[in-house]
Amino acid sequence: MYFSVKTSVLHGIDSMVVSCESDVSNGMPVFLLVGFLSEEVKESRERVRTALSNIGISLPVKRITVNISPASIKKSGTSFDLPIAISIIGAMGMIQSKDLDRSLMLGEMNLQGDILPVNGVLPAALSCKENGIDIIIVPDENKKEASLVPGLKVIPVKSLSDLIAILKNPLPDVSDIYYKNSETEYSEILGNIPDFKNIKGQRLLRRALEIAVSGMHNILISGPPGAGKTLAAKCVPSILPPMTEPEKILISKIYSAAGIFREEGSLLSTRPFRSPHHSVSKAGLAGGGRNPMPGEITLATGGVLFLDELPEFSRDTLEVLRQPLESHDIYISRVSQSVTFPADFMLIASMNPCPCGYFPDLNKCHCNEPDIRRYMKKLSGPLLDRIDMTTSVKALSFDELKNAELSESSYEIYKRIEKVMDIQKKRFNGTNILFNSRIPAEKIEKYCVLSDDAALFAKDRFIKLELSARSYHKILKIGRTIADSNEHEYIENNDLKEAFLYRDLTWK
Amino acid sequence: MILEKINSMNELKNNKTPYSLWLNSIVGVTVKEKKALMEYFDSAVKIYKANTTELERSLILSNDKIEIINKSRNEIPLVKPYNDMTKRGISYYDYKDSNYPIALKEIPDYPLGIFHYGKPIPNENICVAIVGSRRCTTYGSKAAEELAYILGKSGFTIVSGMARGIDSHAHCGAVKAGAFTVAVLGCGVDVCYPPESQKLYMDISKNGCIISEYPLGQSPLPKLFPQRNRIISGMSRHIIVTEARAKSGSLITADLALQYNRNVYAVPGRMYDTLSEGTNLLIENGANLITSPENMLKLISQNSFRNFEIMDELSHESIDELNDNESIVLKEIDYYSIHRDDIEKNSGFTGDNLTDILDSLTEKNRINEIYSGYYVRK
Incomplete structure (x- = not known):
């Protein structure tokens, strides 16, 4: 029998939704785990087998295949224990899958079947929204992190048997109570x-x-x-x-x-x-x-x-x-x-x-x-x-x-x-520049306009201090910020003079 | 092979230098013994040609050392080092050579000979040494440069050690004045030490000369520098110390100078300045006190029974007038560095005003920003 649940894999700081599918069928009795898995995910097989037997579920003497797909993405991390366990139990026909189609789960498990916290719950919760998933099942200790995403139902679980008990019935209507909109002053x-x-x-x-x-x-x-x-x-x-x-x-x-x-x-x-x-x-x-x-x-x-x-x-x-x-x-x-x-x-x-x-x-x-x-x-x-x-x-x-x-x-x-x-x-409205320090070299002419006497001063200093083009651009950018702080439209002489105070380290 | 040797010998007939070089490069015979041999045989050529009996008769060397000399005639090539040296424009003078600095012969442990690179030392000039610490303030360096300039313009030869700091500034002042300047090195004359002074090395070799008692290629070793100092004091009739800490190589030079009966002069400093502790100590112990360039020339005139006067053209450089604000700020800036924050606090000028004033003072060449945010008077 085939069963599948959704989980996620962390890629950089973003999570990607992947599905964890299990199949229990006749054949030589083996427990196979596939899908481009790293070492710690492969270890999950032993944890899942032991945890299941410790809560009183013994694996059937059948061919059990677990695949985490798509198989082209490398899976790493410890958050796959829970989805693997649930998908096997599902494939054994012990739980119903109606609500699991729109839910995502992740968690690490110890041998007793307790659910342990994992990394990357917030990215996973954020990826739920993008993928049309509205329920997330997370370790109890990660529930606050998961509930930061508005509009997402969070089901915190402490142990595998708790979750099996919950899943035997339709999922409870847990609201996003933990989310606090923090408008910080x-x-x-x-x-x-x-x-x-x-x-x-x-x-x-x-x-x-x-x-x-x-x-x-x-x-x-x-x-x-x-x-x-x-x-x-x-x-x-x-x-x-x-x-x-x-x-x-x-x-x-x-x-x-x-x-x-x-x-x-x-x-x-x-x-x-x-x-x-x-x-x-x-x-x-x-x-x-x-x-x-x-x-x-x-x-x-x-x-x-x-x-x-x-x-x-x-x-x-x-x-x-x-x-x-x-x-x-x-x-x-x-x-x-x-x-x-x-x-x-x-x-x-x-x-x-x-x-x-x-x-x-x-x-x-x-x-x-x-x-x-x-x-x-x-x-x-x-x-x-x-x-x-x-x-x-x-x-x-x-x-x-x-x-x-x-x-x-x-x-x-x-x-x-x-x-x-x-x-x-205001100045950088409509561009991808945010700050004066981020003005690219080719835009310096446009944004860092010198007043007439400042231009003379700049030329004089440029020659005297034997500045390189890059040093000069740095000074212009600092000058731009100083001019902004003095509310000058163009970079005035005084702004530029101050900018020269902060030029490269010099010693003689 | 033998023919070749004979040919080259003929070439060298009238040239003593290869023999002097040979004598200088013998290892195992002391300088003292070499000098005694020179006195006995009158020239290196004669020592080279002397047989064992003649060397024994001189009663200077033990049998082992005579053996060393006999061996060295075969082991040390005569012509090649000489040719290599002359090709590079370097000469060697033993102490009997007329080019050897006369004053240097007055000291008890004068070197056997000196290597020389650059122009010949004019014997009619009086040598004045200007020395000081390697780490120096603008006060010390300015004094060294100005005094060297004035002395150079008055026809003195400026002697120093080409070390970092005061020495380099003294040479610079002399070069600016177009005066003859002598750098005495603690390494071979073909080695530029400190390495960053390459330009100065070239300037000195064009305007004067570089000398050393050490063989070519000798790398600078710490133990050689005190030895070098004795040549500086030995060559010069007058020694000026512009800046020195209480324990300083410059004080060794000054001490040696007193032993050699030279005149020692010191530029005074303030009592809190560690870099003037050495010079103040010299003054306390009776060194001549330099209060101004004019006064220095007067003192040197007195001490050498000749009259030197400052030439008109260099009496005063034109100095830009300062306005009131600039004077107030300049008063706060010292020869020891001061941070902008302190100038701001002491002078009362802030922000853009202060930036303006500091800028125009820098423009007028009165101050210098030696490190980001730190200023010194020039």
């Missing part, structure tokens, strides 16, 4: 994010970060140890705009696929802040593995990727950032499958100016020129080219630290950034 998302008001002094850095966030420019912060580079970077999420609904879904999907979705009863609403340690591997940063998993750059999508002590990262690891920084996604190609993960983040990197950390304070720094040059060489030119802005911080004096006066709060800064973002939205 700016103040709500802040939560535990450190606020800019706690950063004393550091006017240049604060201004640079404001500009960087306004245009989503990547930024490199250089300064002595203990100057507050890391704290400042951690404050950045507090001045990022709240996420839009599609952004929330995208980021929640990524986290669900990576198996680290923790939000209780709502989509992720805080922008990610990822700060991988400098010992991170290539695959850890970019994503990878035999069944590609998202890396740090994907997990930072929609938020900030903070690379503390940039020169300490291995050079090879940093080089993988080159392509994602241009295209804002990463294509991972492996033998079994190739996936594209989003990688649309704002990069903040920090570094010391020299091995001892105190250059250019010659009273403290004893590094000689070759030492510094060697230290700087750890960063490749192409990577630095993709970092729009550079700024430096200085160590605070005791007086500045003691100063109890609070600085401008994140909210005030955010208000200004919001305006700049609106201006950009």
Whole structure:
């Protein structure tokens, strides 16, 4: 007898609906599992057989064939135990299939028949809607994640016997009670994010970060140890705009696929802040593995990727950032499958100016020129080219630290950034550009128009500083953001002068 | 083979240099003994031609060392090193050669000979050494360059070590003045160290010369540099230290200079500046205090019983006038780097105003952004 149920397979951060079909027929007694399965899916046979016998169902002495189709897609992950078990039970004629045509199930099983949580429930739930499926059967622990999709009935199950009991009758009418439409306010998302008001002094850095966030420019912060580079970077999420609904879904999907979705009863609403340690591997940063998993750059999508002590990262690891920084996604190609993960983040990197950390304070720094040059060489030119802005911080004096006066709060800064973002939205309306930092080289002439005296100034500086075309374009893009923040239609002289403050790291 | 040897010997009849080179490259006989041999036999040629009896009669060498010398006549080729060297425009002068710097012979451990690349050293010029630390502030480098320029214009030869920092700036100043400048290296004269100074190396070899007591191809070793310093102080009548930490190679040079009865001058610094601790220490111990370029020339005139005066053309470069705001901001900027945030806090100017002022100060060549966001006075 033939029986089939629907389940899903995770591909990148998206799920694809596949069907799990079983057939129990006369012949040599075997239990076959086919359909381009990876090792952990093949193991499912033993789990299913044991679990069934433990809840009192013994497999018939017949030829049992289970196929997960289409067979052209590689199946991996642990979520196939439940659909395999149910399809076999169905093929044995123990349950009816009326409602199962419009439902999708996934879950891992242990030998006792308990259902364990799995990764990628949110993408699976989202794929249900696209495929006209309105019921999803998920492990009890994943029910909140599944119920984030409006209009989807969620049936949480704790064990296989529970589910068999439920399926003997028509499915209950469970409504989407768990779904909470979370219209988050700016103040709500802040939560535990450190606020800019706690950063004393550091006017240049604060201004640079404001500009960087306004245009989503990547930024490199250089300064002595203990100057507050890391704290400042951690404050950045507090001045990022709240996420839009599609952004929330995208980021929640990524986290669900990576198996680290923790939000209780709502989509992720805080922008990610990822700060991988400098010992991170290539695959850890970019994503990878035999069944590609998202890396740090994907997990930072929609938020900030903070690379503390940039020169300490291995050079090879940093080089993988080159392509994602241009295209804002990463294509991972492996033998079994190739996936594209989003990688649309704002990069903040920090570094010391020299091995001892105190250059250019010659009273403290004893590094000689070759030492510094060697230290700087750890960063490749192409990577630095993709970092729009550079700024430096200085160590605070005791007086500045003691100063109890609070600085401008994140909210005030955010208000200004919001305006700049609106201006950009209007300017790029109808194009696929979102921010000034994303203006492609061929459009720079169109969007970054200089006023007459600014053009003269730019020409003068271009010659004096011997800028490359790319450096010049970077400055124009920063200039565009500064002009937006000063509400200038064209890039004025002063905007450009400020932009030159944040040009590439220079030292003589 | 023998014919060839005889031919080349004939060619060399009137040339002592290959023999001097041969003597210099013998390993196992000390410089002191080599010098004694030179004194006894009067020239390297005669040492080469001396037989065992003659060498024994000199009572300088032990039998082992005489054996070494006898062997070296066969082992060390005479002509090839000489030809290779001359092809590259490098010469070698032993201490009896007329091209050997006269002042250098005054020191007790003068080198047996020096390798020389570039123009011949004009003996009529007085050599002044300008030395200092490798890591330097704009204050030190500016002083080195300016003093070298002025001394160069007044007809002095500027001697230094071509190291990073002060040394390089001293050479630069001399090159700018079109003066003769001598770089004393701690490696072979054909080795450019530090490697990034390739251009300076070329400039020096065109405007002056590069000398070293070490054989060609000798790579720079840390132990060779203090040895090199004795040549710098030995060659020069006057030693100027512009910037040095309390423990610094430049102070060794200055100490040696005092032993050799040279005049030591130091450029003073402020008491908090670690890079001026060494120079201030020298002043405390009685070095001549340089308060201005004019004063330096006056001091050198006094000490050398001649009169040097600053030429009119270089007395004052034209300096752009500053407006009030620029003066206020410039007051906050020092020879040690200062961050923009501090300038903002101390001067009271902010944002675009400050950017403007800093820009125009940079334009007028009064300040320099040495690192993103950090400024120093020029």
